[in-house]
Amino acid sequence: MPTPHTPRILRGLQLSAISVLTLGAAALTGCASAVPITSVAGPSTSDDFLIEHGLGGLDVRELVDELDRTPLAERSEEFASSITAEALILSDQHEHTAELPLPDDLVYVSIAPYATQTHDCYNHSPTGCIGELQNAEITVRVTDAATGDTLVDEAVQTYDNGFVGFWLPRDLEGTLTITHDGMSASEAISTAGGKAKTCITTMHLT
The missing domain is CATH 2.60.40.3700 (Immunoglobulin-like)
Structure with missing residues (x-):
C-alpha cells in the first residue's frame, strides 16, 4: 500500500461552481484541461513560472509525481500540463510556459x-x-x-x-x-x- 500523499499544490482549495463544472467536463472528455497547452513560450522563464504557481524548488520528477497525485478537488485551474517522452510542459492563461526535460535515462x-x-x-x-x-x-x-x-x-x-x-x-x-x-x-x-x-x-x- 503506498504511503498517504498530500500534495502541497493548492491545499485546502475550495471549489467554486465554475470549478465543479470544469471537472465534470474533464470527466466526460478524459484528458480535457481548463487551460490549453501552448507551444509558444511566453516572457517568463521556467523558474519564474514555477515560482508564480507555487511549484518552486521541485525537480521534474517531483513535479510530475506531485501533479499526478493531486486530488481532483485540488487541481489547479491556473495552468495546464502535458508529459511527453522528452519533457513536462506547463502553460497558463497568460501564455507563460515552463518546459522541464525528463531525465536522460x-x-x-x-x-x-x-x-x-x-x-x-x-x-x-x-x-x-x-x-x-x-x-x-x-x-x-x-x-x-x-x-x-x-x-x-x-x-x-x-x-x-x-x-x-x-x-x-x-x-x-x-x-x-x-x-x-x-x-x-x-x-x-x-x-x-x-x-x-x-x-x-x-x-x-x-
Missing part, C-alpha cells in the same frame, strides 16, 4: 486501466486526465522483453484521477500486466524514442 508512463469505459490519450495530462478506476487497488507488473527481467511488480492504489504512474527505463520494449478484482489485462509497452506514449488508457480488464 527515464520516461514517465501513467496508466489508467478500465473495466467499462476509457478515453483516447497519448501524452498524459496530470491536470486534465481522469480514468475510470479511481483510488482502486491494482497490481502492476512490467517485464523487459529483451532480458526477461521484472522491472515493476507492485500492489498499488490508483490516484484520485484513476491513473498510476511509473518512471521506466528509456528505450524499454516490454510487457505491461494489470490485475484488479479478479480481472486482468496485458499489452506491449515501449519507451523507445522521443514520441513514446506516456498515457496508457487501453488496458481493458476482463
Whole structure:
C-alpha cells in the first residue's frame, strides 16, 4: 500500500461552481484541461513560472509525481500540463510556459486501466486526465522483453484521477500486466524514442 500523499499544490482549495463544472467536463472528455497547452513560450522563464504557481524548488520528477497525485478537488485551474517522452510542459492563461526535460535515462508512463469505459490519450495530462478506476487497488507488473527481467511488480492504489504512474527505463520494449478484482489485462509497452506514449488508457480488464 503506498504511503498517504498530500500534495502541497493548492491545499485546502475550495471549489467554486465554475470549478465543479470544469471537472465534470474533464470527466466526460478524459484528458480535457481548463487551460490549453501552448507551444509558444511566453516572457517568463521556467523558474519564474514555477515560482508564480507555487511549484518552486521541485525537480521534474517531483513535479510530475506531485501533479499526478493531486486530488481532483485540488487541481489547479491556473495552468495546464502535458508529459511527453522528452519533457513536462506547463502553460497558463497568460501564455507563460515552463518546459522541464525528463531525465536522460527515464520516461514517465501513467496508466489508467478500465473495466467499462476509457478515453483516447497519448501524452498524459496530470491536470486534465481522469480514468475510470479511481483510488482502486491494482497490481502492476512490467517485464523487459529483451532480458526477461521484472522491472515493476507492485500492489498499488490508483490516484484520485484513476491513473498510476511509473518512471521506466528509456528505450524499454516490454510487457505491461494489470490485475484488479479478479480481472486482468496485458499489452506491449515501449519507451523507445522521443514520441513514446506516456498515457496508457487501453488496458481493458476482463
